[in-house]
Amino acid sequence: TQLLEQSPQFLSIQEGENLTVYCNSSSVFSSLQWYRQEPGEGPVLLVTVVTGGEVKKLKRLTFQFGDARKDSSLHITAAQPGDTGLYLCAGSTNDYKLSFGAGTTVTVRA
Amino acid sequence: GAGVSQSPRYKVAKRGQDVALRCDPISGHVSLFWYQQALGQGPEFLTYFQNEAQLDKSGLPSDRFFAERPEGSVSTLKIQRTQQEDSAVYLCASSLGPGTSGTDTQYFGPGTRLTVL
Numbered sequence: 190t191q192l193l194e195q196s197p198q199f200l201s202i203q204e205g206e207n208l209t210v211y212c213n214s215s216s217v218f219s220s221l222q223w224y225r226q227e228p229g230e231g232p233v234l235l236v237t238v239v240t241g242g243e244v245k246k247l248k249r250l251t252f253q254f255g256d257a258r259k260d261s262s263l264h265i266t267a268a269q270p271g272d273t274g275l276y277l278c279a280g281s282t283n284d285y286k287l288s289f290g291a292g293t294t295v296t297v298r299a
Numbered sequence: 300g301a302g303v304s305q306s307p308r309y310k311v312a313k314r315g316q317d318v319a320l321r322c323d324p325i326s327g328h329v330s331l332f333w334y335q336q337a338l339g340q341g342p343e344f345l346t347y348f349q350n351e352a353q354l355d356k357s358g359l360p361s362d363r364f365f366a367e368r369p370e371g372s373v374s375t376l377k378i379q380r381t382q383q384e385d386s387a388v389y390l391c392a393s394s395l396g397p398g399t400s401g402t403d404t405q406y407f408g409p410g411t412r413l414t415v416l
Binding site for chain 1: 339392
């Protein structure tokens, strides 16, 4: 059972369009992380957010942590084919254990 | 190499066979984690080591699953009497610190894809 619900499950967009992926839970997390995973590889950390309301920007990616630390979103501006992959959110309620969502598969068509 | 490595990358086992999956973490990393990722799902926590001590094995699905890290570096995940429901990708991750900050970066290996026939 996964504590974090991600939506949508699949997203296919044209190059240059914007997209948003959501991560929701009824649990409060001390920190939340976003990963990207490509086929045949392990997840790679994109960002960690720890403060309610926090917004972090990483080039064309914008991450937001909800005020109540129960939800998060990932927004990609002007998506490129290289952004294609499985995006996973993961929350921590204690020191080390991460609870992952099921992921959102993003496909950016050239 | 500089990253986490896992072997074998692919393993096919007949139901009932025992398998052993190896993880070589980044040198010097204190913490080591095993996750199970079923098809179309996110990784699920299996177990956590701090150096050679297994501090949490709450995610292991059954007593057929056993993990060890005897010298605080390489770790092995063993599955006895494999069942079809064990088919999944098994991911290993390591992090530099003991995990007490809650924000230590976990570096993942490429995983071992286990298929049980």
